[in-house]
Amino acid sequence: MKMSSISRIVLLCAVAGTLSACANDKTGASGSPSRGSFGWPGPETSGPAMTTKAAAAPAAKSDAAPAKTETKAAAGKGAQYQPAMSSGWNRSRMAYPTGEIATSAVMVDLLTPATARLGQNYEYQIHVTNLTNNALQNVVVNNDNFQNLGMVSSSPAAATNSGGKAVWNLGDFAAQETKVIKVTAKADKAGISSNCLGVTYNNVLCGAVQIVEPKLELSKTATPEALACDPIVLTYTASNKGTAVLENVVIKDTLPAGLTTADGKNTVELPVGTLAAGQSVDRTVSVKADKTGKFESAASAASGEVTAASKPAATVVRKPALAVTCAPASGKVFIGRDVTFNVTVKNTSDAVAAASKVTAALPAGSTLVSASDGGKAVGNGITWDLGNVAAGQERKLTFTVKPTGSGSVKSSVAVSGTCVDAKTSECAADVVGIPALLLSGGDDPDPVVLGDNTVYTLVLTNQGTAPLTNVKLVCTMDEGDTMQYVSSEGPTTGTASGKTITFATIPTIAPKETRTYKVTIKALKEGQVSFKAEVNSTEITRTLIKTETTNFYK
Numbered sequence: 001m002k003m004s005s006i007s008r009i010v011l012l013c014a015v016a017g018t019l020s021a022c023a024n025d026k027t028g029a030s031g032s033p034s035r036g037s038f039g040w041p042g043p044e045t046s047g048p049a050m051t052t053k054a055a056a057a058p059a060a061k062s063d064a065a066p067a068k069t070e071t072k073a074a075a076g077k078g079a080q081y082q083p084a085m086s087s088g089w090n091r092s093r094m095a096y097p098t099g100e101i102a103t104s105a106v107m108v109d110l111l112t113p114a115t116a117r118l119g120q121n122y123e124y125q126i127h128v129t130n131l132t133n134n135a136l137q138n139v140v141v142n143n144d145n146f147q148n149l150g151m152v153s154s155s156p157a158a159a160t161n162s163g164g165k166a167v168w169n170l171g172d173f174a175a176q177e178t179k180v181i182k183v184t185a186k187a188d189k190a191g192i193s194s195n196c197l198g199v200t201y202n203n204v205l206c207g208a209v210q211i212v213e214p215k216l217e218l219s220k221t222a223t224p225e226a227l228a229c230d231p232i233v234l235t236y237t238a239s240n241k242g243t244a245v246l247e248n249v250v251i252k253d254t255l256p257a258g259l260t261t262a263d264g265k266n267t268v269e270l271p272v273g274t275l276a277a278g279q280s281v282d283r284t285v286s287v288k289a290d291k292t293g294k295f296e297s298a299a300s301a302a303s304g305e306v307t308a309a310s311k312p313a314a315t316v317v318r319k320p321a322l323a324v325t326c327a328p329a330s331g332k333v334f335i336g337r338d339v340t341f342n343v344t345v346k347n348t349s350d351a352v353a354a355a356s357k358v359t360a361a362l363p364a365g366s367t368l369v370s371a372s373d374g375g376k377a378v379g380n381g382i383t384w385d386l387g388n389v390a391a392g393q394e395r396k397l398t399f400t401v402k403p404t405g406s407g408s409v410k411s412s413v414a415v416s417g418t419c420v421d422a423k424t425s426e427c428a429a430d431v432v433g434i435p436a437l438l439l440s441g442g443d444d445p446d447p448v449v450l451g452d453n454t455v456y457t458l459v460l461t462n463q464g465t466a467p468l469t470n471v472k473l474v475c476t477m478d479e480g481d482t483m484q485y486v487s488s489e490g491p492t493t494g495t496a497s498g499k500t501i502t503f504a505t506i507p508t509i510a511p512k513e514t515r516t517y518k519v520t521i522k523a524l525k526e527g528q529v530s531f532k533a534e535v536n537s538t539e540i541t542r543t544l545i546k547t548e549t550t551n552f553y554k
Contacts, residue, residue, distance in 0.1 A: 078107065078131040078176040088114050095131070096199060105132050106139070106199055118190050121152055126181040126197060130173035137202040141168040141181060146195035152184040173201075215242030216275075218251065218301040220310035227351060228319035229419035231286040232259070234268070236310070238283070238301050240275035246303040247274050251283060253299035258317075259287045272301070289317040318351035322389065324358065324415040328429035329398075335406050335433045335465045338369050343397040343413050343425075347389045356386040356417035358397060363409045366401035373397050389417070406431045406466065433465025433511055435539035439546045443531065447551035448523040453486055454550055458533050460506070460515040468537040471506035475519055478529040482552065483521045490517030509537075523552040 079101045085091060091111050095104035109127035116122035130136050143151075143158070143166035151158070151166060158166040170179050187193040217239045223232045236251045249272035260266055270283040289295060296314035300307060322345055329340040343360065347353050360375075360382045362368060368377050375384045375397065382399050389395060403409045410428040438461040448454040458475070462468045473492075477483050477499045485501060488494035492504035494517070506515055521531065529550050536543045 129178040142198035212244035214244035216308040222313040239280040320353035321349040326413040326427035354418040369400040436464030468509040475501040486520040
């Protein structure tokens with residue numbers, strides 16, 4: 001190629017992944033470039049494609065600078081990028097790696113003045129454009145070869161590689177981005193001043209995959225304390241603490257022995273469904289205990305292969321228990337006196353017995369006299385509202401009744417409370433009378449003519465309030481031959497033996513009742529004679545004696 005002495009030839013080439021641009025000033029077709037003065041020698045190379053465009057006319061001065069250049073492709077279209085040039089400047093362009101802009105990744109525009117003065121600084125520019133819609137990484141421009149060119153400075157500053165060559169590390173390029181290198185240089189002799197550039201970069205094809213992590217968490221709480229008759233509420237909270245959706249989440253809990261669900265099962269299975277990231281869902285279930293004690297278990301949750309376990313949650317179940325006893329203040333009470341009963345209520349458990357109540361049946365035929373601790377007559381009984389009875393606490397109550405007669409005075413006392421099994425106690429007192437036996441009577445006639453009879457009448461009377469039982473009457477005639485037994489009559493048969501007349505035992509003499517006996521005696525000897533009667537019973541152990549004196553005469 002032949003060109004005038006003020007013309008510049010720019011060769012663009014691609015060698016082994018390196019984009020090169022070589023600019024050579026020539027005086028004729030046979031001219032050849034010289035080695036560079038910076039010690040960065042290198043052979044000239046030719047690239048796959050090259051375009052050279054000169055400005056309309058050379059600048060009046062060789063050191064004139066170009067107008068301000070663009071740094072980004074208009075509207076993001078790198079292929080349409082056109083650097084602004086002043087008059088008298090030349091532009092060389094090459095697309096890498098194919099030489100076609102449509103199928104290449106990088107475009108390099110090298111802008112140089114047409115002429116420069118010997119020994120004076122001049123500027124040239126390197127415009128590097130990313131033609132793709134993706135980022136390019138680690139873009140590097142290498143000054144592979146030059147001649148008759150001394151670099152004074154550059155912006156950005158150049159580094160020097162291990163071979164002593166200038167290197168511009170331009171870093172990463174965004175899609176369609178253009179970066180400009182401005183170099184100040186000078187030539188140390190007249191003739192051709194040229195340089196060759198190389199461009200390297202990393203092609204990166206990025207596919208972004210959002211990595212999400214499912215993280216299932218489960219917590220369980222339980223009613224901390226409950227009575228055996230109360231429901232125990234179990235609350236499960238399933239939470240998605242991750243970034244992935246959890247599907248078909250199911251909570252399971254195997255209940256400890258003694259706890260069952262409302263339908264009698266010992267397992268809990270609660271479907272939760274889908275949990276979005278950050279979502280929490282609560283599920284509750286009521287269970288009941290069939291005994292006392294501590295019940296503890298941990299639950300689990302699963303969504304496919306993603307699982308979680310809760311910490312154990314415990315419930316202590318207690319059952320209040322009340323014991324009641326009832327006893328009379330005295331086992332035997334005489335008729336006419338009041339009967340007092342003592343009632344003792346004790347909480348034998350480790351739980352408070354709430355709403356405790358005691359009821360006592362009023363004995364038949366009795367009327368209420370008094371009741372301690374606010375007891376009230378209700379219907380045919382007495383009621384005490386005790387409220388809360390603490391664990392181990394004992395309460396003592398009394399009530400007094402007035403019976404209308406003798407016999408057994410019975411009452412039944414019951415205790416109840418919240419979640420308390422009702423208990424009862426029976427109590428009774430014997431109401432008894434006071435036994436009182438009276439022996440009375442006399443003789444008729446008196447005095448008695450010898451040979452005649454006299455009748456001794458004996459009256460047994462129960463003056464007391466209790467029956468007399470096993471009443472026994474024995475009569476004894478006077479000593480000697482003064483009298484003779486003739487006959488006897490009464491409620492039981494009398495039998496004479498010597499001086500003694502014994503009557504069969506009377507089984508019972510009720511209070512205020514009498515029994516009358518008559519004994520006929522014949523007078524045999526003159527004088528004052530005596531007839532003795534003796535009586536006792538089971539209740540009257542001391543014998544009652546009555547002696548009747550009769551005057552026998554001729």
